[in-house]
Amino acid sequence: MSLIGGQNTARILTINGGSSSIKFALFEIGEVPRRLLHGQIERIGLPEAFFHVEGEHGFAGPVNAPEHFSAVNLLMDWIAEKGLLKTLTAVGHRVVHGGPTYGESQLITPAMIAQLRQLCLFDPEHLPEEILLTEAVKARFPDLPQVACFDTAFHHTLPRVAQLLPLPRRYELKGVRRYGFHGLSYAYLVEELARCAGEKEALGRLVLAHLGNGASLAAVHKGKSIDTSMSCTPTAGIPMSTRTGDLDPGLVWYLMRTEGLDAKGFNELVTFQSGLLGLSETSSDMRDLLQREADDVRAAEAIAIFCYQVKKWIGGFAAALGGIDTLVFSGGIGENSPPIRSRICEGLNFLGLELDESLNAGNAPIISTKTSLATARVMHTDEERMIATSVCRVLGITTRSEYEKKTAFH
Ligand code: ADP
Helix, strand or coil, X not given: CCCECXXXXXXXXXXXXXXXXXXXEEEEECCCEEEEEEEEEECCCCCXXXXXXXXXXXXXEECCCCCHHHHHHHHHHHHHHCCCHHHCCEEEEEECCCCCCCCCCEECCHHHHHHHHHHCCCCCCCHHHHHHHHHHHHHHCCCCCEEEEECCHHHHHCCHHHHCCCCCXXXXXXXXXXXXXXXXXXXXXXXXXXXXXXXXXXXCEEEEEXXXXXXXXXXXXXXXXXXXCCCCCCCCCCCCCXXXXXXXXXXXXXXXXHXXXXXXXXXXXXXXXXXXXXXHCCCCCHHHHHHHCCCCHHHHHHHHHXXXXXXXXXXXXXXXXXXXXXXXXXXXXXXXXXXHHHHHHCCHHHHCCCECHHHHHCCCCECECCCCCCEEEECCCCHHHHHHHHHHHHHCCCCHHHHXXXXXXX
């Protein structure tokens, strides 16, 4: 495999297949992975499907993508047409669920695909499409190594007490337990924290809050996940853009009895119609709700419930960790919304956490006061870069900075 410090430079394509989009990026492995371009095919399945690329070969235009298979073939055509294939070293895929088996990124093999098919029951909305993407790449470019980077892998270190769900034990044998998600984001944040704040802080008691459309928190100690708010599926935990988060399990029976809701209808309700959208009745987007909250009590309550639940999880994780050294806000809401961060942190002084509102208003990297015992940070997460880094590790490709670190004493 090409090695930095030798003659060649590796290029990694990352692919992140969502339910209606395929995001991708191309990295060149130099000092650190450098993003040459990124883009996405969005609104797959709709007449308005759209393909755009930023960076090298920038481009934007409507496309015909009635389903994922045709969308990924459009991407492959584009890669071939731009002459990128001959420079590609490998493809890294974000894979939402690795089940109990996959605790780290691995080369994709037919045996892995067979196992992932079994896991589709846990995530019928993302995993089948992700498998299809790996197969489409293999069909077109059979010699290109492909690596699966699992969103659950970071949480493989959960202790039994956080992992086991209070159901009859036979369900654990079927793989029903807490897995947790957003693992690529959390792994990136921990590594980035070590880089920018030093090992000591990165190895401390961390609460990481990835607050985007999908949102979760993780409690991390000594670099390892010890608990997380999402569970066997990404519907659990805090309320999200359209997902409920945790809910009274007794409601399943109630809704079946009173509304004749079936399993599919229940999933539709708790996954696509609830959270910020269900509560506000207008939008799943936090920016919209913040604009409306002064005049619309439903928007104000949706925001208040979101902030209250995030605060409760921070408190719970502080108890699990025995205190907090660092709280990290990330994701679209966490990185960009001072009022939400401020409301979440209100009243958390008892944990030694005190926000500096002017730093918070400016989205500064550190938003806690100088005297705050715990540090609150705003960090941009980069799951694509984590995929590229993971692919390098699996294939034994050394970045220039790692190469220099390794050879510095020889
Ligand atoms: P995804 O989980 O789909 O990757 P993002 O991480 O981009 O989503 O997060 C999307 C969320 O971030 C939306 O609710 C959006 O309103 C919110 N967001 C983005 N910018 C801001 C902002 N300036 N203020 C408040 N919310 C924001």
